Amino acid sequence: MKTNHKPNFRKMVEPDRVRKEVYTDEEIFQHEMERIHETVWIYCGHDSQVKNTGDYVTVQIGRQPMIMVRGKDRKVNVLYNRCPHRGNMICGDMKGNTGDQFRCSYHAWTFHHDGKLKNIPMMESGYKGTRLNKDSPELCMKRAARVEVYRGFVFASLAKDGPSLKEFLGEAIVAFDDMCDRAPEGEVEIVPNCFRVIQHSNWKLFMENQIDALHPSVVHQSTGRAAHEVEKQLAKKAKSGEAPLSYHMLSAFATVTIDKWDNFQTINYPYGHCVLAGYMGLRPQDPDTLAYDKVMLKAYGRKRFEEIIGVNIHHVLVYPGLSVQSPLQQLRAVRPLGVDRTMTEIWHFRLKGAPEPIYRRSLAYYNLVNSPATLINADDLENFWKCHIGLTSDGGDWVSLARHHGRDIEKNGVVSSGPNMGTSEAPMRNQMKAWAKYMSSAAQGGLR
Amino acid sequence: MSDLQLQHEVEQFLYRQAELLDGKQWQAWTGLFTADGIYWMPPDASYKTWDGQPAIFAEDRNLMAVRMGRVLHPDAWSQRPLWGTNHVVSNVVIRKAAKNGDVEVTSRFHMMELRRDDVRHFAGQYTHHLVKVKKGYAIKLQRVDMTNAQAAYDYVLQVWV
Incomplete structure (x- = not known):
């Protein structure tokens, strides 16, 4: 949703305080999705989730349902999860293998892993003389504007311009x-x-x-203290004099006091x-x-x-x-x-x-x-x-x-x-x- | 012991387990487990063991003591509001009954939870490995396969199901 009326966002943020609406206003949320989440680099998933050709996972970028899929050329593609025909979602599951093509469950349009149209039933007879032919770009599944992978971590940006992933991550x-x-x-x-x-x-x-x-020693003290009690008992019983590290991970929430944080x-x-x-x-x-x-x-x-x-x-x-x-x-x-x-x-x-x-x-x-x-x-x-x-x-x-x-x-x-x-x-x-x-x-x- | 009598005793034990949870009798509930007993909720029914894998719960008596200590602590903020559960246990099928009295039994549960004004439902299958002891049974393993284990959690699970 593109919103026309633009609140003055700069006035909502002062160096040491923020207006409450920034957290609660529906219109501001829609702006955020458009200008932040659907613009910057967003993490889609890891390379190893889609090892084989046709492996896919679905992921939400801002308000957009997307698909991350491994192509035949081993490249990872990120596509809008939408059939260009009538808007049907292509993948209804969170993950799976789509074989050598995507096939829409509504009218059997098929697509390659990079989103390109593969086939439409009765393409010739049905679309002859219409504005569409098999090379029309609007018959492809739309791709994320940019996709980059860093050490196996896949990111996509839905804006065609902007800093590279490396520049963004800094x-x-x-x-x-x-x-x-x-x-x-x-x-x-x-x-x-x-x-x-x-x-x-x-x-x-x-x-x-x-x-x-500041929050851990306040919010998590109940768990930290309970874990510390058990940790002490276990340490007493253990030959090494130490409880397993997992208890320390929990007890630290209480034993690391506010000043130590x-x-x-x-x-x-x-x-x-x-x-x-x-x-x-x-x-x-x-x-x-x-x-x-x-x-x-x-x-x-x-x-x-x-x-x-x-x-x-x-x-x-x-x-x-x-x-x-x-x-x-x-x-x-x-x-x-x-x-x-x-x-x-x-x-x-x-x-x-x-x-x-x-x-x-x-x-x-x-x-x-x-x-x-x-x-x-x-x-x-x-x-x-x-x-x-x-x-x-x-x-x-x-x-x-x-x-x-x-x-x-x-x-x-x-x-x-x-x-x-x-x-x-x-x-x-x-x-x-x-x-x-x-x-x-x-x-x-x-x-x- | 006749089959009917065994069925009755096992059922009574499973009902008691659920009643202790609903009654927030945490100490008595953890006391149902053997010293090496495990409470396990796998993320998926295909899991064969709790050991070395992701788990929603995989707790021995020590970890149960931590969880119990947390919920009983006066500053467990999320425990302050009105909160309660109601379990129904049924479809009790004894899968194995050993000569020494140990039993493997499956059952179905449905738990309704109220937190403030919100109701949630959790349901699935229990698998219990029960050890025969003097006073009845002790739990060597309680496996909880929730039908909604993989669904997104609207808020979390604070105690055992």
């Missing part, structure tokens, strides 16, 4: 480098299971929460991306880790190995819709369903060539933190919903992002939280700065 590209470099073979492979969870709030609340270092640092980039540096998992010295280190040393040599393992990242946010935890090989893709409903798709990856216990360690995090029976996100989702309801009220007009405002360190367009100010709301300020630019930019293709 320093946030470390999300994919860090994940893949930790594999002895330099690649990851998707674990074929997607958890999908819906929150009753605007998509931006999710993106802000992911790098909000300030030790983290956020580094904020143009286009709204953010790296949350500092990692709670430490560098363990258990036999599994040592065995992994050995394989890695063999693959990379000492110098490169130390570089790879030394990358100290908790989270990378690729604005507007991707949250990557590279040290744990998991990724959450954010799909806005409406101004007040958002779906996250949660995936886990395997480090190719790494010993099985390393996979299992991050799997524990996937199951405990990221599954639909999550011990962590249950309380986040509760807050998102409460935020949304509060923001729709007339109890106030602004959302405050003032924490440590004025203490950010800016250099060449990159904004870092100040020393020992990891809980700064710098990432939210940076996201909203990018948001305002996107929303006010008339040019297709967004920021440049």
Whole structure:
């Protein structure tokens, strides 16, 4: 939907606060979809989801239902999931193999994997003398304007102009480098299971929460404390004197107190991306880790190995819709369903060539933190919903992002939280700065 | 023991399991499991083992203790609102009955959940591996194959189904 009336988006965002309508207004949401999600590079999926010719998955980009499919030429195509005839969706399932063509279930029009028309029943007799013939471009499935793949991660942009994927990602590209470099073979492979969870709030609340270092010790203390109790008992019983690492992943939410979260640092980039540096998992010295280190040393040599393992990242946010935890090989893709409903798709990856216990360690995090029976996100989702309801009220007009405002360190367009100010709301300020630019930019293709 | 008597005892046990969940008797419910007992909800019915795979739940007694500790904590924010469940268990079929009294049994469940003003339904098949103990049975494995396991979750599952 193209909207004609244009609210003044720049006036809605001030350096340290944002108007509530930005999170609740239906019209603003439609503008966002058009100017942000349906313009910038959006994550579609991973190469390894479509290994064979004809393998496809369906994916939502902004409001557009899309198909990611592997062609005969091994290229990954991203197409609108729509038959050019009467608009029927071509793929009704979330994934599958379409064979050597797409075939519409309504009138049997067929298409190649790159969207080109293959055949229409009775083409000659039915369309003779009409505006259409078999070479008409409007008889093809429409393709995403641009598709690029980085280390197996497939992105599409629905705008024909704009920065390249690499230029767009900038320093946030470390999300994919860090994940893949930790594999002895330099690649990851998707674990074929997607958890999908819906929150009753605007998509931006999710993106802000992911790098909000203040919230964990408040929101997740119930789980952190419960896990810490069990962790202590297990450590007492264990020969090694240590409980399994998965308990530490949970207990850290309570044992890392508010002041300690300030030790983290956020580094904020143009286009709204953010790296949350500092990692709670430490560098363990258990036999599994040592065995992994050995394989890695063999693959990379000492110098490169130390570089790879030394990358100290908790989270990378690729604005507007991707949250990557590279040290744990998991990724959450954010799909806005409406101004007040958002779906996250949660995936886990395997480090190719790494010993099985390393996979299992991050799997524990996937199951405990990221599954639909999550011990962590249950309380986040509760807050998102409460935020949304509060923001729709007339109890106030602004959302405050003032924490440590004025203490950010800016250099060449990159904004870092100040020393020992990891809980700064710098990432939210940076996201909203990018948001305002996107929303006010008339040019297709967004920021440049 | 006659087949009828065995069927009756197993059914009574399964009903009790469900009643403890609906009654939020978490301590008593986890107490139904053997020391090495596992509660498992696979994302898909094709999964053969809980070990080393994605799982919605794959919990031993220790992880059950964490979950119980969370929901009982006064600051488990999402536990504050009105919330309750109602299980119905039926179609109880004993698949295997060993000489030592251990039993493998499948059943169907339907759970209605109320949270604030929202109702959700979860349904599917239970598979129980039950070990014969003095007072009846203990759960070695409770496998929960939800028909809607792969569907998107509108909010999450906070406790066992």
